[in-house]
Amino acid sequence: MSLINVSNLTFAYDGSYDNIFENVSFQLDSDWKLGFTGRNGRGKTTFLNLLLGKYEYSGTISANVSFEYFPFQVQNKGAMTLDVIEEVYPEYLHWQLVRELNLLKVSEDILYRPFDSLSNGEQTKVMLAALFLKDNRFLLIDEPTNHLDIHARKLVSNYLRSKSGFILVSHDRSFLDNSVDHILSINKNNIEIQRGNFSAWWENKQRQDQFELASNEKLIKDIKRLSDSAKRTGGWSHEVERTKNGTRNSGSKVDKGYIGHKAAKMMKRSKNIEQRHQSAIQEKSKLLKNIESAERLQIHQLDFHKKELVELEHVSIAYGSNTVCKDVSFTVEKGDRIALYGKNGSGKSSILKLICDEDIPYTGHFRKDPQLKISYVSQDTSDLGGQLSDYAVTQGIDESLFKSILRKLDFSRLQLEKDISTYSAGQKKKVLVAKSLSEQAHLHIWDEPLNFVDVISRMQIEDLLLEYSPTLLFVEHDSEFCANIATRIIEL
Structure with a gap:
């Protein structure tokens, strides 16, 4: 056991008037399984980078352990997976690596495949196994769940529960509850540490x-x-x-x-x-410093003149010789909140894109009324940039409503004036959700809308969907969100 001491830490990015941290002091135990939570933009990833020594700061951070960041950069993704691991940790012992992979239910054969041929979930498991082989290391695990389906999340969560000595950034409540024994939270005006899992912290x-x-x-x-x-x-x-x-x-x-x-x-x-x-x-x-604002969101979905909005009958999707899903049949009716389940690569996103009129090769029968208006939230935020005002114009939505929703999702007035490209991953995702809530639509289709989005905002979105009961077809790997929201589950 050793201690990680943070004393009078103050940091702001170059050119910024706002300090991310100001005279922050606390102490961590390197044996803890530490969950790290806080609303988007509060500085979680920034703090991990400060531990890694990437930025200059005032104050002190002292530790008798080395920090390792997940996910690490793979320089040559076409290399054999075994070579990728050896590059990160040349002193590894093969039997120990195989033991870690077995705990993660990954076959040893995966080591002899090119790293870029592995699925996102397999890459996540391999990188975690490699990092946990190292001695005297404290792991900084940043959002490992974003490329994991529900089954893989449970497996990785159990794996982390068997380990110690890490900070875990995640907004998945069930994942955190199963993995950690302490919570480090960045609040509005301070940083605090509590013993217990996320649910215990949230109750307090x-x-x-x-x-x-x-x-x-x-x-x-x-x-x-x-x-x-x-x-x-x-x-x-x-x-x-x-x-x-x-x-x-x-x-x-x-x-x-x-x-x-x-x-x-x-x-x-x-x-x-x-x-x-x-x-x-x-x-x-x-005394009123740390109450989080979580104002009610609203959605005013258009009413459709038919009960049935979408129908798929024996639909199969294939890209060349690669069949991603086969013989899929279901209907979407008014008031449905349907969760699409399935492992990564099972065709969930392809089904959503097909319904949204993207050019997806399919066989079978797909019917949708041409008058149906759909609002779509994509997984991808990489093309977001520019000013919010310009974005509202290009998307044809009401700017004041759009910005009002973002304010309720914890955007400061100053944040609304910044270029979208400077936003955190969670803030970019909120831009897409706020855009969708501002659109006039009969059906909302959301593809992993909660990736990187903080827990309090997830709860706001849950409350919105439960209060207004819009027609929704979605893919989401947050098991608690799905359990609370879905009226039906379609497993591919």
């Missing part, structure tokens, strides 16, 4: 928020009373000073020396009282 967070909200009305009254009192005391000396040049009573002369002396004493007294009041105001205001 809600209890703390409820306590703060219950005290809110009293605090506001106290702050107003103190502010009014400070104003009154600030006026005492000015009122006395004002009498120096006038008369106190009809016909009597004013002793200006006496009045000046009295005014000075009153001024000193009022300043002391005002200072105490201001200190009390600031202290009380701090």
Whole structure:
């Protein structure tokens, strides 16, 4: 066991006026299984990069372990998987590598295939196995679930539970609950560490928020009373000073020396009282520092004139000789919230793109009313860039509504003015979700809408879908989200 000490850490990106971290201090144990949570843009990945020494900062970070980042960069993706592992860790022992792969239910044969021929899930497992072979290392595991289907997430989660000595950034509640024993959370105004899994942390967070909200009305009254009192005391000396040049009573002369002396004493007294009041105001205001805003989202889906919106009957999709799905049959009716399940590569995204009129080669029968309007959220955010105002114009959506939704999803006013290309991965995904919620549509089709999106925003989206019950066809690997939202499950 060794300690990782962070002391008075302050950091801001070059050219930015805002500090990501300011005088932050805390201590971590290198044996912990540490879940790392916080809303998008709060600095989770930035903190991992600071541990890796990628940026200059003020303060100190000290540790007796080396940090390893997941996913690591593979220079030659066409190389054999065994060679990729050897490049990362030349001193590995083969039997230990095979043992790790067996724990992850990966065949040894995979080592003798080109790395780029592996699925995203297989690449994730191989990289984790390679990193956990190293001694005296603390792993920084950044969003490992984004390329894992539901079954693979459970398997990798069990694997991490058997390990120790890592920080895990993930927004999948079930994944975190099964994997970690401590939570490091970046809140609005501080960083805190709690023992337990995510659900325990969230329960404590809600209890703390409820306590703060219950005290809110009293605090506001106290702050107003103190502010009014400070104003009154600030006026005492000015009122006395004002009498120096006038008369106190009809016909009597004013002793200006006496009045000046009295005014000075009153001024000193009022300043002391005002200072105490201001200190009390600031202290009380701090009590409300960490309540997260999670305002209600809205969606106003268009009504369709038919009950049945989409029908697939014995549909198969193949790219050349590669058949990705076969004999798929289902219908989408008004009010359905259908989750498409299946392993990576089983054709889920292809089915969604086919329904959205992309040029997908298929056989079988596919029927959709030509008047049906669809709003689509893609997995891919790589083409996002430019100003939000311009993006709203090109997408034909109401700019004020679009930005209002983003504000509710924890975008600051300053963030709304930045170029979209500078956003975090989670913030880019929120742009696509907000765009979809701003569109006039009969059917919403979302392909992994929650990748990189923080937990609180996921809960906001859940509440929206449960309240308004829009017709939705979606692919999502967050098992808790699917369990809460889906009215039907179609497994490919």
